[in-house]
Amino acid sequence: MANASPIDILKQNNLKHTKQRIRVLEDISANATAVSQPALEKKLGKEIDRVTLYRILNTYVEKGILHRIVDQNGTANYAICSSACSAEQHHDEHVHFNCTNCNKVFCLATKVPEINITEGFKAEAISLIAYGICKECSKTLTL
Amino acid sequence: MANASPIDILKQNNLKHTKQRIRVLEDISANATAVSQPALEKKLGKEIDRVTLYRILNTYVEKGILHRIVDQNGTANYAICSSACSAEQHHDEHVHFNCTNCNKVFCLATKVPEINITEGFKAEAISLIAYGICKECSKTLTL
DNA sequence: ATTTTAATGCAATTAGATTGCATCTTATCT
DNA sequence: AGATAAGATGCAATCTAATTGCATTAAAAT
Numbered sequence: 001m002a003n004a005s006p007i008d009i010l011k012q013n014n015l016k017h018t019k020q021r022i023r024v025l026e027d028i029s030a031n032a033t034a035v036s037q038p039a040l041e042k043k044l045g046k047e048i049d050r051v052t053l054y055r056i057l058n059t060y061v062e063k064g065i066l067h068r069i070v071d072q073n074g075t076a077n078y079a080i081c082s083s084a085c086s087a088e089q090h091h092d093e094h095v096h097f098n099c100t101n102c103n104k105v106f107c108l109a110t111k112v113p114e115i116n117i118t119e120g121f122k123a124e125a126i127s128l129i130a131y132g133i134c135k136e137c138s139k140t141l142t143l
Numbered sequence: 144m145a146n147a148s149p150i151d152i153l154k155q156n157n158l159k160h161t162k163q164r165i166r167v168l169e170d171i172s173a174n175a176t177a178v179s180q181p182a183l184e185k186k187l188g189k190e191i192d193r194v195t196l197y198r199i200l201n202t203y204v205e206k207g208i209l210h211r212i213v214d215q216n217g218t219a220n221y222a223i224c225s226s227a228c229s230a231e232q233h234h235d236e237h238v239h240f241n242c243t244n245c246n247k248v249f250c251l252a253t254k255v256p257e258i259n260i261t262e263g264f265k266a267e268a269i270s271l272i273a274y275g276i277c278k279e280c281s282k283t284l285t286l
Numbered sequence: 287a288t289t290t291t292a293a294t295g296c297a298a299t300t301a302g303a304t305t306g307c308a309t310c311t312t313a314t315c316t
Numbered sequence: 317a318g319a320t321a322a323g324a325t326g327c328a329a330t331c332t333a334a335t336t337g338c339a340t341t342a343a344a345a346t
Binding site: 061065070071072073075095100108109110113115116117118120122123124125126127128129130132133134135138140 | 183212213215216217218219238240243249251252258259260266267268270271273275277
Binding site for chain 2: 291292293294295296302303
């Protein structure tokens, strides 16, 4: 279930398998880093309408197929969820890294630690984003 | 230096003290929670031009006077920095709580723990946002 | 008081995201 | 397979956040 095919994922979630939905899943899973909405639109904009893309992404987030990481600029980035995610709950418990140079969002292996939340507040999800310079950019910038 | 007046803050940062800048600081510090850009604009829109507001907020973030918390929707929220912040570095090391019901952003007392970042990535700032239902909304929602 | 320096306001523009509605496609049911 | 129901797509329009250029105005320095 770790690397299910796009069609399997759609079946598991009772979603009609349209070519647009398959393209989006293929494209996002082909990428090592999370993909931003603008990048997706740029790449798929000729095959898929802007609005459809937004709707597909929202459905995927709701179903727990993708997780959405909003970066410092307020831009939405998308990455495939681990199999532990569902429509009921996201278990996107790893740290993200947002490069302030290239703007890419990376999923790090580091897990989000337990956080002690103030009495009275009911936390349902935690987002931990580190900002700085990514591996590739630090090479380029020091040259 | 903990609760410096708007004018003091401007002096300390070599910023001209205009009535617009003072209003923004007054308004944000009057609030217990972080204030969103839309809320600020709604409140100050008749005294301060939209564009000026954006520019003031950006200068304040650059100078380390305010910190910006981007919530799940990509909306910018602003809160007064602790005195430890400067133009060189933000020490906004506490956890934020973003209510998914009323959208307010709270600064919690909880500190952000040490995070082990993957080799090669250079983290400069950490943002830890918990999403869920805030104190007030949990009261209202259970009624 | 004059000059310098920088902030403000206005108009226009860019970009991300959303809504309503007609059309088309997928899946279902004979 | 063919008809039908359910739902997804595309298009036009709209909304909101944010940014840029430029003329005007206000604050600080001399």
